[in-house]
Amino acid sequence: MLLATMAQEAFPLHFLVWNNQYLELESELQETGHDVERIDPRGRTPLELAVCLGHLESTRVLLRHAADPTYCNAQGWTILQEAVSTGDPELVQLVLQYRDFKRATERLAGIPELLSKLRQARDFYVEMKWEFTSWVPLVSKVCPSDVYRVWKSGSCLRVDTTLLGFEHMTWLKGRRSYIFKGGDDGAVVMEVDHEKQVVYTEPLVLSPRDAPSLLAAMQPSQENTAQRLTSPIVSTHLNTRNIAFERNKSGIWGWRSEKSEVVSGYEAKVYSATNVELVTRSRTEHLSDQDKSRCKGKTQCPSLSTGDGEIKSNQCGNYCLCV
Missing domain, CATH: 1.25.40.20 (Ankyrin repeat-containing domain)
Known part of the structure; x- marks a missing residue:
């Protein structure tokens, strides 16, 4: 008491x-x-x-x-x-x-500042190549890699990628472009699926909208809810606690020099980021036995079962960045 x-x-x-x-x-x-x-x-x-x-x-x-x-x-x-x-x-x-609702409110509130920053920044194009490797034999061959291509022109931004995400212990691949087009009265966000030849658009209007109507518009569908309740809960993050950067070198032993590459006519220095871990955890306590059996067949990455419906998977990554 x-x-x-x-x-x-x-x-x-x-x-x-x-x-x-x-x-x-x-x-x-x-x-x-x-x-x-x-x-x-x-x-x-x-x-x-x-x-x-x-x-x-x-x-x-x-x-x-x-x-x-x-x-x-x-x-x-x-x-x-x-x-x-x-x-x-x-x-x-x-x-x-x-x-x-909270995400939409914060996103709309940040549009004016984002447009201002984009207009002030210089136009550029950059490529970011990265890949995951592991000390475990043959694991590196199934680990993902990608090259992010980013264009900036005025108040517009475009990002191209082939790695879409991580779901049910499986890497999702595809060809997508994410485009942000800023204007005087707002912006438009577009997601281009090159494989399906489909474009998804979301207008971001700066005109004020009352909170109750915006909250009502955020009502999720029953299909969305059901999909979440029949899938494992997955948490994935990068552990950069021990990250280290160093210049890449090229050439043979004894005659090695710092590596450079030409990107869009500019000479770029190449750096590697090491000791990066991809940590994945999964929970399945809300799933039925049928859902667990269905999802188990989708597991393709190396994992270690720790009991209590939780799965952990760690992979070390090396990243290559041209600057």
């Missing part, structure tokens, strides 16, 4: 969330002085705690009071991923809607 009283005094929002007292939580948040992003001794915000416990109404109250739906905890899991792990479709839809 004493511990409960101490917890209530030290972390009133967490205490109300733990007991799912969402009406009292609403009243508490209407008072001033409460930090809705305060972290408890286990590193959880009130929203993360509500989502992990599957308390839908408490989650709804916190999101209405501007709790951050994009928060990522110390283990690298986001609020949305924690929602998916509960297997509750209504909870996933709610968190996904507010997450997309």
Whole structure:
């Protein structure tokens, strides 16, 4: 009883969330002085705690009071991923809607500054080549590589890539161009799928739009929610803690010199970045046995099972950068 009283005094929002007292939580948040992003001794915000416990109404109250739906905890899991792990479709839809709303709001707010920076910067073209390697025999042959090509002209930007992402322990390949075209009254973002010959466009209009209508427009589809609930939760990030840069060299032993390449008529120095790890973790506690069997067949990269529905895969990478 004493511990409960101490917890209530030290972390009133967490205490109300733990007991799912969402009406009292609403009243508490209407008072001033409460930090809705305060972290408890286990590193959880009130929203993360509500989502992990599957308390839908408490989650709804916190999101209405501007709790951050994009928060990522110390283990690298986001609020949305924690929602998916509960297997509750209504909870996933709610968190996904507010997450997309926050992203859209921040994206629109940053457009004027982005256009100004693009107009001030010099036009350029740059190529960034990178690849993953591993000390494990034959693993390097299945690791991905790519060359990013970036063009900048005025307030327009284009990026070409052939590596689309990482999903279900599988590298997604293709030919895509991402184009940002800035104008006086906003911008247009285009994604060009060269293989399917399809162009996806998203206008970014600078004219103000009221928050309720924008939030309503972010309502996710049932298909999107179902797809998340029947797929593993995957977290992938680059560990650059021990990253090191050095000039590439060319030639044979004893007559080696620093390597340079010509890019668009300019002589560029070539550097390598080493000791970069790609860390991938996967959670499957929300999946049925049928979904787990279906997803297991898609695993193509080397992995190490660590139990409790979690898979970890580490790969070291070497990157080549021309500057």
